[in-house]
Amino acid sequence: MIYAISDIHGEYKQFLALLQKINFSENDTLYVLGDVVDRGAEPVKVLRYMMTRKNIIPIIGNHEVLACEGLKLLLGTITRDIVNRFNSKELEMMSNWIKIGANSTIGEFTKLDSDERREILEYISGFAPYKKVSAGGKNYLLVHAAIKGFAPNKPLDEYSVDDLVWERINYAIPYFDDIYTVTGHTPTQKILDNPRPGYVFRANNHIAIDCGAYIKGGRLAAICLDTGEEFYSR
Numbered sequence: 001m002i003y004a005i006s007d008i009h010g011e012y013k014q015f016l017a018l019l020q021k022i023n024f025s026e027n028d029t030l031y032v033l034g035d036v037v038d039r040g041a042e043p044v045k046v047l048r049y050m051m052t053r054k055n056i057i058p059i060i061g062n063h064e065v066l067a068c069e070g071l072k073l074l075l076g077t078i079t080r081d082i083v084n085r086f087n088s089k090e091l092e093m094m095s096n097w098i099k100i101g102a103n104s105t106i107g108e109f110t111k112l113d114s115d116e117r118r119e120i121l122e123y124i125s126g127f128a129p130y131k132k133v134s135a136g137g138k139n140y141l142l143v144h145a146a147i148k149g150f151a152p153n154k155p156l157d158e159y160s161v162d163d164l165v166w167e168r169i170n171y172a173i174p175y176f177d178d179i180y181t182v183t184g185h186t187p188t189q190k191i192l193d194n195p196r197p198g199y200v201f202r203a204n205n206h207i208a209i210d211c212g213a214y215i216k217g218g219r220l221a222a223i224c225l226d227t228g229e230e231f232y233s234r
């Protein structure tokens with residue numbers, strides 16, 4: 001079976017609980033739609049688990065875009081006065097990243113030895129911008145946030161990563177007639193007039209699967225792309 005989950009945000013225990021609920025095995029494929037890192041307590045633990053599974057395919061989120069830049073600055077020896085080595089552009093970048101929850105990622109990352117840090121950074125740098133998947137007779141586009149500046153005839157490869165990870169999507173307008181767009185980025189608790197906040201939201205060929213794992217009372221969700229079935233960590 002093929003599954004998609006999104007916005008794990010360091011919630012390692014919920015991630016393992018959800019894998020157990022879907023009986024995730026070597027014969028399955030799991031797409032992770034970005035924002036693995038930041039906010040929750042154990043983002044690096046989640047990454048290290050993902051790195052051991054070839055059938056887990058990561059797609060980049062806005063938090064990984066910032067992590068790729070920020071973690072690069074933390075590859076060398078970590079000293080108390082490390083911030084003094086940053087130029088003003090780097091300081092601004094780090095401060096923006098910390099504002100959206102980077103502390104847990106930085107905390108775990110800086111405890112690793114330098115080889116492990118390099119491996120983690122290399123892994124995150126390889127996250128795909130999007131994936132197209134067919135399952136159960138349906139076509140899916142898996143992307144973290146939205147398609148900024150969407151034009152029906154523009155090839156997906158012509159959008160930048162930033163076009164795909166930051167924008168708030170408009171669920172009222174479908175992108176495609178024959179492709180379901182599966183996204184995370186916006187917890188379904190924050191979708192206006194959503195009858196089922198905190199659960200998978202479907203409208204107009206959109207499927208929103210970020211159910212706010214890091215939010216109090218939220219959860220991590222998986223959908224099976226073959227059957228449409230939903231699974232929750234709690």
Ligand SMILES: [Mn+2]
Binds near residue numbers: 035165185
């Ligand atoms: Mn996001």
